[in-house]
Amino acid sequence: MSARCGCGLEWSTRGAMAAPSSWLLLLCLAGGVLHAGAQRAPDTTGFVSVDCGLSEHSGYVDDATKLPYSSDAGFTDTGQNYNVSAQYNDQALLRRHRQLLTVRSFPGPPGRRGCYTLPSFEAGTSKYLVRATFMYGNYDELNKPPALDLYLGVNFWKTVNISRPDAVHTAEVIAVIPVDAAHVCLVNTNSGTPFISSLVNTMYPLVNWTQGLVLIGRRNSGATELISRRRKRQMA
Incomplete structure (x- = not known):
């Protein structure tokens, strides 16, 4: 598997997806994308779950979702690891959302990119849900929550x-x-230093080449505990 800096669908307007007429190469300037050979292989359920900022070679199974999380060291070669401030590092958060306790920060000038490379399981034929999670937690002790694209x-x-x-x-x-x-x-x-807490990549069957879906909101109505679903793949 060869690493590319990023090809994807073209956009006719900011945030509106159009059918591709050609593939564009994304130059991740100063954002270094890791060679794919060093990436952790996806697990057998079709999930890649990354705890951003977790120390290299570390991993665990999340108590709430039962998904295995690994360090992001195998998916990017730039940025700096931090723990959230002690006032946001409590046992309740540790039990519920362990991946929020660390972040990877990408310092640099406006316009600089910090990039991750996540493996796809069936390139060009399947749809994927990619989820990025952010909790600032005053990791830099500046008390200035940022904005990022x-x-x-x-x-x-x-x-x-x-x-x-x-x-x-x-x-x-x-x-x-x-x-x-x-x-x-x-x-x-130019609105503060970009950072990220976790990334999840998983297969999803409900979009096509001309349109994608972006999350507006999700509500868990009436449930007394966290509900986690996995889609099982039918093997031929």
């Missing part, structure tokens, strides 16, 4: 505005990935 390949995904240190922000997109890797990039918009 998020891209999937060459496609603008959304602007993430961090509202307060303890707020958890989630961005999701569902799209066809036409090459052998998905490239998720955080772009410095």
Whole structure:
């Protein structure tokens, strides 16, 4: 599997997906994308779950979702690891959302990109849900929650505005990935240093080449505990 800096669907307007007439190469300037040979292989359920900022060679199974999380060291070669501030590092959060306790930060000038390379399981034929999660947690002790732009390949995904240190922000997109890797990039918009808490990449069957789906909101009505679903693949 060869690493590319990011090819994807073209956009006719900011945030509107159009049918591709040619593939564009995303130059992740100063955002270094890791060689694919060093990536962790996807697990047998079709999930790649990454705890951003976790120390290299570390991993665990999340108590709430039962998904295995690994360090992001095998998916990017830039950025710096941090723990959230002690006031946001409590046992309740550890039990519920362990992946929020660390972040990877991408310092640099406006316009600089910090990029991840996530493997695709069936390049060009299957749809994927990519989820990015952010909790600032005052990791840099500046108490200045940032804003950043998020891209999937060459496609603008959304602007993430961090509202307060303890707020958890989630961005999701569902799209066809036409090459052998998905490239998720955080772009410095001169509104603070971009950072990220976790990334999840999984197969999803409900989009096509001309349109994708972006998360507006999700509600869990009436449930007394977290509900996690996995889609099992039918083997021929």
